[in-house]
Every structure is written in structure tokens, then in C-alpha cells.
Amino acid sequence: MRPQDEGTADVPRARALLERHRGRSLRGLGRFEESRDRLGAALRYFRANGDTYNTARTLTDLAETWLDASDTAAARPLIEAAITTLSGQGAEYHVAHLRGMRERCLAEERGTG
Incomplete structure (x- = not known):
């Protein structure tokens, strides 16, 4: 894509x-x-650009990654941030x-889960 092409402005969000x-x-x-690295990069973009929906979705994805690794202490703040x-x-x-x-x-x- 060239800088003047239609849709060029959407490329950072698409990435x-x-x-x-x-x-x-x-x-x-x-x-x-690796998952958390990729999700962290996406989260930084969404937050910086005020994309609340994708910020919340990415926070959820990060929390699920921590839950899959059995780290509830790391997941909970992400869950709370997504809810907020x-x-x-x-x-x-x-x-x-x-x-x-x-x-x-x-x-x-x-210990009841």
C-alpha cells in the first residue's frame, strides 16, 4: 500500500x-x-488509541492466558480492568x-475450584 491509498490509515489497527x-x-x-507478548503489543495499541472494546477483549485474552497457566493472581487484575x-x-x-x-x-x- 502506498501512503495515499484508501485504507492506509487502518493498517496499524489491522496489525x-x-x-x-x-x-x-x-x-x-x-x-x-509468546502469547502474552503478542497480546501485550495489541493491548498497548488499543489503549493508546482509545479502542475500549478491543482493549477489553485483549485484557480478557491475557487473563485467560494466565488462567490457562494456573496463575489466578495475575489474571484477576486483568479481569477487573476489563470489567472497568x-x-x-x-x-x-x-x-x-x-x-x-x-x-x-x-x-x-x-481451593474450591
Whole structure:
């Protein structure tokens, strides 16, 4: 693409979305550190550009990566940040999913999960 081509301005966001999906794929392969690196790069872009929806989705992906690695202490702050990010955004379904994740963390920490 040349700088004047239509859609050129969308390339950075597309790259961030690609990083997010690569991170999710790496998580599925059990490559958690690489996954978190990719997701972290995507998160930095989304936060810097005020993309609250993709910020919350990426925070959720990061939390799930930590949960897959059995680290509830690392997952919980990400879950809380995602809930806060989605507050008032009309994302009840996703917030309910996040609350379920939070409950899973708490149950595992109590030894009842």
C-alpha cells in the first residue's frame, strides 16, 4: 500500500488485531509467554488509541492466558480492568463472562475450584 491509498490509515489497527489473534492462537498451542507478548503489543495499541472494546477483549485474552497457566493472581487484575473498561458500554454478555472468570479465580484461590 502506498501512503495515499484508501485504507492506509487502518493498517496499524489491522496489525494490532492480527497481533491479538496471533496471541490467542499461541495460547491455544500452550505457548503462553509468546502469547502474552503478542497480546501485550495489541493491548498497548488499543489503549493508546482509545479502542475500549478491543482493549477489553485483549485484557480478557491475557487473563485467560494466565488462567490457562494456573496463575489466578495475575489474571484477576486483568479481569477487573476489563470489567472497568466495559462499564457503561452495553456489553452485559461479556461482563457476565468476565464475572464468571473472576469467580473461577476466587474459587481456585480458596481451593474450591
